[in-house]
Amino acid sequence: MIKDIKNIIESLLFVAEEPLTIDSIKKVLDSTDSNAINHVLNELSNEYEARKGGFFLREVAGGYQIRTRSEYSQWIKRLLKPNPFRLSNAALETLAIVAYKQPVIRSDIEHLRGVDCGGILRMLLERKLIRVIGRREIPGRPIIYTTTKKFLELFELKDLKDLPSPKEIEELGDSSSESLANAASEIIGQTADEDKKNLDLGTWPK
Amino acid sequence: MIKDIKNIIESLLFVAEEPLTIDSIKKVLDSTDSNAINHVLNELSNEYEARKGGFFLREVAGGYQIRTRSEYSQWIKRLLKPNPFRLSNAALETLAIVAYKQPVIRSDIEHLRGVDCGGILRMLLERKLIRVIGRREIPGRPIIYTTTKKFLELFELKDLKDLPSPKEIEELGDSSSESLANAASEIIGQTADEDKKNLDLGTWPK
């Protein structure tokens, strides 16, 4: 039997995103001994009960899961941030256009994106990421948009000129070349290390 | 004092998505008593140490987080999908320069490494290990980079002060002569001090 089996199972329970089944534990441990695993799970459960802490082991949906005790859920709710809201790609694009081309009118944004942006602009206005600063004195008197202070706060910027231009990021080059070399080094990592040791002009690969 | 404060804090630690700060605990508990909270965190930490289970309490990135003991990482990796997150030597070096010399601009990094670092910087930005905090007011107004909270989390660092100091580098460095490391630690102190004031983490080793 594997040494530390109890701690291993506890750490597995701790990191598992879903209830941990006996089968998956067996797979990890390369073991067929369900009894031993059950025994450990029982032991852990009893231990958690005995110490009466913030969490307990619960058998759920065919597996086991560490859960916080329901007595404390009111406190947990106070901690957890409200639903994190992710900007959709469309919203991000629209926001980016307003940020880089401001002051800008809707038709310019839609021209760049090639699609209607009315709904997205409304949403961005509601979230106070953009604002209306007036109307352009051209036919139709379209509304002019700029970004807000909240926009700067969201992106942790002091002011708009701190916003890196896409060109500057472009000039950084391609990150994929880095990840490529990374992947390659993993594949050939063994040989590279070997060679590093022996490397001098004499043993250079010919 | 709230009944069950220890269990409440433990359950908060179990559900927090980021290292839990004393401030956020205070907010949840509507309390101003940092001492009591610190006391409980200490107690929990000692308890986890004493039972020597699968996890422990770690002070990291300005807060507290329960993490699994490194002894069991091989088993956990068998359970969780393989993590593609791996940094190459080049990426580690670039990250080290940003970490130790921050706030820093690209040309300083490339001067130190002697090679183009654009692709790597881009990758580190993408992975949110570094971020843009502004521009240096010199010709070209280059972008200034610093490390992020996620950097601290990744490397299990309490704060920037927790980075191995140049003195430790001196001891651990594999370079042959002692005077070498001495000279090197002299050099490290000479980075742009003006920007350092603006550094939000503000905890650079003095």
Next chain:
Amino acid sequence: MFEEPYKVLLDEVFEGPMDLLVHLIKKNEVDIYDIPIALITDQYLGCLSLMKALNIDLAGDFILMAATLAQIKSKMLLPVHESEEEEDPRMEIARPILEYLEIKSAAEQLSVRNLLGDSTFIRQPDIKDFLSNQDEEVITVGLFELIDAFQKILKNISEDQKINITADSMSVKDKISRLIDIFKEKESISFEELFAANVARIEIVLTFLAMLEMVKIGLVRIVQHTQSGVIRLFYL
């Protein structure tokens, strides 16, 4: 095809000229403050020609370092004037090497730490049950994603529509934003007031450019009083 693995291998072994230099110094076990510059330069150049022979694309950085080494070597050949307190020309290369070694060792120390997601793990708490529909939402988005989104748009539009975004034009945008804040408080502002707070010349120029831009797009109207001659800007 056969050169490819070598190329990656060598790139990984020597990440740059500094790396190669450090390797040569370590291999020869020489003092960094007393680098036998002729020997190291020769070996360095030898490596370069070997890499060339293997059809490896040499980055310009490698050539630049070769030039620096050659220059130091030639400086060393010049007679030393005792009177002049000139620095050893080799310091030009020793100093960056020391710094580089320090960074390397710092990187090594980082790499042996308990990396999150590699040697230590955190819980992925199942928090669905705790999230109630609260009014306030938190937006999670990074600056990089914003730039990325805009880059995608730029890629999709035709050449002649391309816009150059410079830091300077962003400063004007900032100024417009700030002027709008002032205008939102009071409807009009006099020309003098507009520039009163500015001290630096660049600020005055930016304010003026911002004002022109705002007039152009019809955000403000400029009016001069016939008697007093006071120029006022009105927010429309």
